[in-house]
Amino acid sequence: MLPDDTLCLEALAEGRVQGVSYRFATRQQAEAEGLTGYARNLPDGTVEVLLCGPREAVERVADWLERGPEQAEVTQVTTREVTLAELPRDFTTG
Template identity: 65%
Template sequence: MHDRCLKAWVTGRVQGVGFRAATRDQALTAGVTGYARNLPDGRVEVLLCGESSAVDRVVRWLWQGPPASRVTHVECEQAEDPPPGTFELG
């Protein structure tokens, strides 16, 4: 069941540092589906769908990221995207 879908754009040193894979691990642990994909402008776009508390937990983690990353900004908005059945990397 997906209570909520949220799209986030993560800015900083977030490409080439394992950010997407670590985001997938956090999402799967929280029971959240969605995706994480690199954008041409250097950001990572993340879709998170799941129970509100689980989505919020992953969003809080996005501000931290994996050890090699350096997150400077996370912008979020509600998403109308259909929730995927798993968490995908793109």
């Protein structure tokens, strides 16, 4: 059973988000907030992100995804809450 304030959010970032350190910067933001999950490039040029942890921390990083690192040009971020049987152990990029 997950703690009550735990949120897992799946996000899809669109725009110029590949080749601009978006995944690396997302991992830095997530780890600074103590979150687990992943950030990975998809073949269509988007980046898929999973953020899991305390609701407020997840929401802060989700807000950051809309800006991304300086080199990124994020045009849209679509998010949805997801339910997982167990949380990822760490934050990975792939």
